Amino acid sequence: MPALTFDDVSFAWPDGSVALANVSGTFGAGRTGLVGRNGSGKSTLLKLAAGELAPTTGRIRAAGEPVGSPSRTSPVALLPQMLTLDTTMRVAALLGVDRALDAVRAIADGDVAPERFDEVGDDWDVEARAGAALAEAGLAPEMLDRVVGELSGGEAMLAALAGIRLAGRPVTLLDEPTNNLDGDARGRVHELVTSWSGALVVVSHDLELLDLMEETAELYDHSITTFGGPYSAWKEALDAEQASAAQAVIEAKKVIATEKRQRIELETKIARRNRAGKKKADTLPPIVANAYARRAEESAGRLRIEAREKEGSAATALDAAGRRVRSDDSVAFDLPDPQVAAGRRILTLGDGERQWIVQGPERVALIGPNGAGKTSLLRALLASARHDAVDSWLKGPKTADVAESGSDVLRCAGAAGELHADRVAYLPQRLDGLDDAASAIDIV
Incomplete structure (x- = not known):
């Protein structure tokens, strides 16, 4: 029995915009990676399967039961991509x-x-x-x-995953489970996934995780297609198919060019034959000349019809080949030039030999295991840039070693006027502060 079945499922948002249209497909009882371009509806599909959203039309079954039945516990557990948590929980x-x-x-x-x-x-x-x-x-x-507020974003994600595993539902849906995780934590998630009990559907940009799947399902153009293998094998097959489609377009264009050239040559031949026929008809009796003209017109008509049909078939083949070629839009972001002089000191961390200086328009990766205090350090820098007391950060929830060493480690140039609040932007890891009911433009 399939773990999940979607039968002609559509879903539209309250403003009428369509997220999914007439989607049908199944997910097996093993591990399936669900892939698709951003915005294709993967997260929406998982929420529908978990009963968090109701389809506009169509039916969904999970573990053989209709999804959304109020009379029984749902057989589906969902770890959402936007893990919005009560930090006091x-x-x-x-x-x-x-x-x-x-x-x-x-x-x-x-x-x-x-x-x-x-x-x-x-x-x-x-x-x-x-x-x-x-x-x-x-x-x-x-x-x-x-409490959740004392955990890093990665630790909160791991704890939520542990809770879903503990629940032991027949069907589990994981939406980007390795977001905010360091390499070691991702490795633990990979181990949990390979030993998962029950059906598992995973949406992720973690290619190593997707390669642990037994099947790959793609949501594309409101359709679900399933490939019997992990992501790398699916991607290889897709690339080969796209290369074949692109070659088919090239060949179809060549055929159209040939048919157009032959049609032009045909019209030239017909025109020449008509001129020669007219001269010959002037020497023949009228009844014979008329019969000759009719046969010439019928022959030219048949040739024109055949040429149009060949050109039409070539155009149809080009259209079919073109439909196979994907031309997905993509979005790319780049940070604007901060216009900071190369020699300008931005901030200083540490004392003496342990001192670290950020200078000029650098791009710095701050790495470390989950719970080491990376986010706390960024918040401390932000507080100092806004001329807030660092003590307020030290009093907040965090690991003891970070709290004890924070006052000794942090030396931000903002205190000397080097780092100004209007030149600092902060994008937090956690999404707890977002309003789920707000529109995308409101969030922007």
């Missing part, structure tokens, strides 16, 4: 085990209220299971009682 709540965990602990402390036992059910080993799920994701089991 406990990690235990993110994993969906907070009620059972708190009840087990309350009972252990002597609370014998019946509702506590109802909250536990049969899940007496909830803390051990949740801790094991976190450990599989590379996180510390004691993280259960921390």
Whole structure:
């Protein structure tokens, strides 16, 4: 039985813009990578499959059950691309085990209220299971009682993934699960994926992750096509098909040029024959001359029809070949020239021999494992650039080692007027501050 089935599914946004139109296709019971250009509707398709959106038309079935049935628990779990989280939420709540965990602990402390036992059910080993799920994701089991706001973006993503794995739904949908993860964390996600129990559909730009899939499904031009292999094999097949299509266009254009040339040559021959026939007709009796003219016109008509049909067939072949060739629009961004002098000092980090200076229009990659404090450091630089007290950053949630060393490490030239707030732009990693109901232009 297919894990997911889409039957003539369409979806339009409230403003009437169509996101998906008459999509049909199936996803198997193994691991499937869902690919498609940005904006093709991959995330929308996953939300429809999870029941978070309702299709405008069509039907969706997951694990043999209609999606959106209010009478039963959904067989589908979704890890969304835009992981908007309540930063005050406990990690235990993110994993969906907070009620059972708190009840087990309350009972252990002597609370014998019946509702506590109802909250536990049969899940007496909830803390051990949740801790094991976190450990599989590379996180510390004691993280259960921390709040999401204390985690880095990568740690929050791993914790959410651990919660989905812990839920054990028959069908799991992962939308960009390796976003915000360092190399080691991506490796852990890859290991989790290869040992996943149940059907798995993954949308990702992580090519290594897509190569762990058993099948590749492409959403293109509102259609789903499935290839029996991982991404690299699918891409090789697609490139070969596109090269063939491009060659077919070249050949079809050559045929059209040939047919046009032959039609022109035919018209020239007919014109010459008509002139010769007219001269001959002047020497013949009228009845014979008329019969001769009729035969000449009929012959010329047949030749013209044949030439038009050949040229029309060539045009049809060119159109068919052209439809096979993809010409997708793409969007590219480049940062504007900051017009900073090469010798100008932008900021200074550290003291003495450990000092690091950013100078001129440099592009710098700040790397490190998840939870090391990369985002906290950027926020500290931003606070200093805005002439805020760095102490406000130090008092915020972060790992203890970052908090203890922050005041010693941070020396921002903004205090000396080198870094000004109106020259600093900050794009945060987390999307918690975005309004999901806002339009794209409002966000811009």
